[in-house]
Amino acid sequence: MIIDCHGHYTTAPRELEAYRQSQIAGLGDPSHVPARGTLNISDDQIRESVEKAQLRLQRERGTDLTIFSPRAAGMGHHVGDATTSLHWSQACNDLIHRVCNLYPRNFVGVCQLPQSPGVPPANCIGELERCVKDLGFVGCNLNPDPSGGYWRDPPLTDRSWYPLYEKMVELDVPAMVHVSASCNPAFHFTGAHYINGDTTAFMQFLTSDLFKDFPTLKFIIPHGGGAVPYHWGRYRGLAQDMGKPPLREHLLRNVFFDTCVYHLPGIEVMAKVIPVDNILFASEMVGAVQSIDPETGHYFDDTKRYIDAIPWWSDEDRRKIFEGNARRVYSRLNARLSR
Amino acid sequence: MIIDCHGHYTTAPRELEAYRQSQIAGLGDPSHVPARGTLNISDDQIRESVEKAQLRLQRERGTDLTIFSPRAAGMGHHVGDATTSLHWSQACNDLIHRVCNLYPRNFVGVCQLPQSPGVPPANCIGELERCVKDLGFVGCNLNPDPSGGYWRDPPLTDRSWYPLYEKMVELDVPAMVHVSASCNPAFHFTGAHYINGDTTAFMQFLTSDLFKDFPTLKFIIPHGGGAVPYHWGRYRGLAQDMGKPPLREHLLRNVFFDTCVYHLPGIEVMAKVIPVDNILFASEMVGAVQSIDPETGHYFDDTKRYIDAIPWWSDEDRRKIFEGNARRVYSRLNARLSR
Numbered sequence: 243m244i245i246d247c248h249g250h251y252t253t254a255p256r257e258l259e260a261y262r263q264s265q266i267a268g269l270g271d272p273s274h275v276p277a278r279g280t281l282n283i284s285d286d287q288i289r290e291s292v293e294k295a296q297l298r299l300q301r302e303r304g305t306d307l308t309i310f311s312p313r314a315a316g317m318g319h320h321v322g323d324a325t326t327s328l329h330w331s332q333a334c335n336d337l338i339h340r341v342c343n344l345y346p347r348n349f350v351g352v353c354q355l356p357q358s359p360g361v362p363p364a365n366c367i368g369e370l371e372r373c374v375k376d377l378g379f380v381g382c383n384l385n386p387d388p389s390g391g392y393w394r395d396p397p398l399t400d401r402s403w404y405p406l407y408e409k410m411v412e413l414d415v416p417a418m419v420h421v422s423a424s425c426n427p428a429f430h431f432t433g434a435h436y437i438n439g440d441t442t443a444f445m446q447f448l449t450s451d452l453f454k455d456f457p458t459l460k461f462i463i464p465h466g467g468g469a470v471p472y473h474w475g476r477y478r479g480l481a482q483d484m485g486k487p488p489l490r491e492h493l494l495r496n497v498f499f500d501t502c503v504y505h506l507p508g509i510e511v512m513a514k515v516i517p518v519d520n521i522l523f524a525s526e527m528v529g530a531v532q533s534i535d536p537e538t539g540h541y542f543d544d545t546k547r548y549i550d551a552i553p554w555w556s557d558e559d560r561r562k563i564f565e566g567n568a569r570r571v572y573s574r575l576n577a578r579l580s581r
Numbered sequence: 582m583i584i585d586c587h588g589h590y591t592t593a594p595r596e597l598e599a600y601r602q603s604q605i606a607g608l609g610d611p612s613h614v615p616a617r618g619t620l621n622i623s624d625d626q627i628r629e630s631v632e633k634a635q636l637r638l639q640r641e642r643g644t645d646l647t648i649f650s651p652r653a654a655g656m657g658h659h660v661g662d663a664t665t666s667l668h669w670s671q672a673c674n675d676l677i678h679r680v681c682n683l684y685p686r687n688f689v690g691v692c693q694l695p696q697s698p699g700v701p702p703a704n705c706i707g708e709l710e711r712c713v714k715d716l717g718f719v720g721c722n723l724n725p726d727p728s729g730g731y732w733r734d735p736p737l738t739d740r741s742w743y744p745l746y747e748k749m750v751e752l753d754v755p756a757m758v759h760v761s762a763s764c765n766p767a768f769h770f771t772g773a774h775y776i777n778g779d780t781t782a783f784m785q786f787l788t789s790d791l792f793k794d795f796p797t798l799k800f801i802i803p804h805g806g807g808a809v810p811y812h813w814g815r816y817r818g819l820a821q822d823m824g825k826p827p828l829r830e831h832l833l834r835n836v837f838f839d840t841c842v843y844h845l846p847g848i849e850v851m852a853k854v855i856p857v858d859n860i861l862f863a864s865e866m867v868g869a870v871q872s873i874d875p876e877t878g879h880y881f882d883d884t885k886r887y888i889d890a891i892p893w894w895s896d897e898d899r900r901k902i903f904e905g906n907a908r909r910v911y912s913r914l915n916a917r918l919s920r
Contacts, residue, residue: 386767392731393767428725428732433784433819437808438777445772465815469776469808475844476804479870479881480772505814507853514846531818542818 244546245568245575246300248418248464248500248524249308249349251338253295255287261333262316269322276322278329281337288340295528297348303544305525307579309572310338311352311383315431317422319357320390324365328356331369339377350578351379352418355406357388359395364405374413380572382410384417384461386443391426391435398443399450407456414573416460416498419443432530440468444497448481448489453496460496460571462522466503466512474515490517498571500524501545501563504531509548518559522567523549583885584907584914585639587757587803587839587863588647588688590677592634594626600672601655608661615661617668620676627679634867636687642883644864646918648911649677650691650722654770656761659729663697663704670695670708678716689917690718691757694745696727698734703744713752719911721749723756723800725782730765730774737782738789746795753912755799755837758782771869779807783836787820787828792835799835799910801861805842805851813854829856837910839863840884840902843870848887857898861906862888 261281268274296308312334319327335353342349353373355366366382373379384406387393396402398419410417421439429435440463453459463470470477478489486492498520503509512521524545531542540547549555549563569575600620607613635647651673658666674692681688692712694705705721712718723745726732735741737758749756760778768774779802792798802809809816817828825831837859842848851860863884870881879886888894888902908914 393765395767397767426732428734428736428781428785430784430788433787433816434777434781437780437812438773441776441780441808442768442773445769446767448772449769466811469780469811472805472808472811472847472850473776473842475842475847475874475881476870477772478876479843479872479874480769482872482875483870503812503814504818505854507850508811508814510853511811511846511850514849515844531815531822533818533821535814535818536821537817542814 243307244305244564245523246305246308246525246527247462247522247568247572248502248526249296249310250313250526250529251310251341252313252528253291254313254337255283255291257281257283258333258337262330265326265330266321269326276325276329278332281333283337285340285344288344292341292345297345299527300348303546305546307347308349309352309380309568310341310349312338312354314383314420315423317354317383317385318390319385319388319422320359320425324356324358324361327358328369331356335369335373335377342378350575351377352381352383353379355382355384357385359388362402366406367409370406370409371413374415374574378578380574380578381415382417383420385422386419386439387421390422391424391429397446399446399452404455407459411456411458416462416571418462418464420464436465436530437468440465441470444468444470444477447493447497448477448486449484453493457495460498462498462500462571464500464502464524464526466501466508467499467516471499471512471515494520498522498567501549502526503545503548504542505535506548506551509545509552513552513555518555518562519567521563522571523564582646583644583903584862585644585647585864585866586801586861586907586911587841587865588635588649589652589865589868590649590680591652591867592630593652593676594622594630596620596622597672597676601669604665604669605660608665615664615668617671620672622676624679624683627683631680631684636684638866639687642885644885646686647688648691648719648907649680649688651677651693653722653759654762656693656722656724657729658696658724658727658761659698659764663695663700666697667695667708674708674712674716674718681717685920689914690716691720691722692718694721694723696724698727701741705745706748709745709748710752713754713913717917719913719917720754721756722759724761725758725778725785726760729761730763730768736785738785738791743794746798750795750797755801755910757801757803759803775804775869776807779804780809783807783809783816786832786836787816787825788823792832796834799837801837801839801910803839803841803863803865805840805847806838806855810838810851810854833859837861837906840888841865842884842887843881844874845887845890848884848891852891852894857894857901858906860902861910862903
């Protein structure tokens with residue numbers, strides 16, 4: 243079985259965006275009372291939205307299951323307040339749930355959290371619990387920068403995160419660290435903000451002792467870990483100069499990397515420096531880059547090809563990357579798949 | 582000849598820091614009139630500060646010349662106002678000039694610019710001109726985020742930068758894009774802010790047509806280009822999806838990468854995807870990581886070893902990386918070295 247741990251519902255029916263626009267319009271109207279509202283999308287619309295996109299790509303590329311979450315850029319935690327974010331997150335998560343129910347062999351859910359700038363992350367516990375317990379989701383996406391590119395909230399190692407981490411540990415679900423859209427003109431979203439968010443989160447973990455406090459807490463850093471494997475020597479050296487333990491011991495029981503790196507030489511450096519047990523297959527499809535690489539004749543985001551091309555990975559290594567590690571990190575996946 | 586294009590004066594005598602602290606103390610005193618002040622450092626102090634550090638490392642590692650600039654984290658453009666920044670930049674640049682005069686075969690100067698948040702970059706033209714024309718410097722370090730980790734100023738492609746770029750073109754000097762310290766608790770300076778700054782700048786260039794307006798403007802992106810070579814497929818794909826020309830044509834006549842990547846697998850991915858003509862040898866010594874890699878027994882930042890170890894680079898390739906490209910990009914270097 244081949245599990246893609248990083249897929250977003252970027253192809254949702256346009257009614258979802260209309261719902262969001264109406265929510266945003268309400269924010270500008272002082273007489274408006276925020277309400278969850280309704281979202282009218284039929285099962286057929288959902289089928290159409292994934293049949294021609296994610297499901298077709300799964301078939302064409304030979305992957306089986308996508309760990310599926312709302313569109314990352316769409317999370318927009320900087321918009322409105324915590325109530326805005328809760329209503330929007332519930333709408334997005336419920337839609338993921340419907341996709342997963344329609345295609346239980348192809349999709350398993352991961353939720354968006356109702357984060358909001360300046361609001362303690364403990365506020366997200368209710369929605370996380372609902373998604374895991376009621377909807378059968380296996381993880382969450384956690385935004386290290388709810389301000390949308392201005393980085394005004396405390397780092398991921400701040401104690402304000404601890405109540406959410408305690409709930410993640412209790413529910414046995416990991417978080418993928420994933421920023422949302424950038425409102426900052428300095429940062430292009432998929433080309434700079436996403437990658438910077440990954441690098442930043444890793445360095446926050448490195449400088450802290452978070453995993454002494456939470457030895458079973460698990461994070462996936464997407465987009466191949468941002469800049470981290472490329473600069474693995476720098477990170478090993480920085481940790482050493484700070485008197486931290488070696489990275490394997492300090493972070494790699496808790497921090498994992500996905501394979502959303504869109505060329506073979508990138509996957510090669512990851513394969514050389516990151517232990518196989520810490521790598522989870524992912525393609526981010528349908529995502530940041532949607533065209534064919536003229537140098538190879540294949541889609542940039544057809545990342546399975548790069549993994550297949552690493553000569554020193556054994557069949558057992560590839561089984562871990564494609565399936566075993568995802569089942570271990572998203573621990574609830576086994577129960578979910580045996581239903 | 583082996584030219585290291587990225588060295589900072591991180592070992593300056595402590596009088597420099599005392600000068601800065603006194604300058605900062607003055608900012609808090611409403612009756613204080615900002616003045617350039619004096620900095621009493623003897624030639625012997627300067628000799629001592631580099632003999633045991635940069636000069637010793639040059640000898641030990643077999644490099645010849647360092648393109649030398651003030652400490653990057655020390656630039657602190659967010660401190661005070663444009664006058665604060667001008668006085669501090671002049672003090673730092675004059676000190677670099679003294680190092681270069683004492684050791685003209687070992688150091689050539691690159692200046693810090695007196696940037697200040699919200700102040701148009703044109704304000705830096707005077708100091709750039711002084712450093713190039715009067716002090717014989719061959720380039721400048723340009724901070725894409727004078728706010729120190731909050732990214733409140735316009736991107737490098739904004740037209741407010743154009744007067745400075747016009748002067749760079751006129752003087753025929755390149756800029757190394759280099760952030761300074763981070764005041765933002767989200768970003769560790771050498772582990773996150775530096776690398777993010779590099780990635781961010783590259784993506785700003787990618788989304789723009791800056792080099793149509795300035796076909797001879799040249800930037801060096803340090804720290805191996807941040808995350809860029811690792812994600813080269815992503816950047817090629819993003820450019821393609823945006824309808825931009827291939828990156829070689831779109832950016833690589835103007836954008837260069839240094840080799841401050843502290844392990845061989847990192848340099849390998851750079852060597853696979855970045856054309857040899859766009860790679861400039863650098864070590865950032867004495868810099869971010871100062872210890873020995875227990876996996877190799879050599880200093881992490883002894884980057885010459887990694888370049889020597891790439892089997893598919895020819896002697897001619899290595900001559901370009903070690904010398905030829907630096908002479909081409911820092912075009913004033915030839916005249917400076919033949920004095």
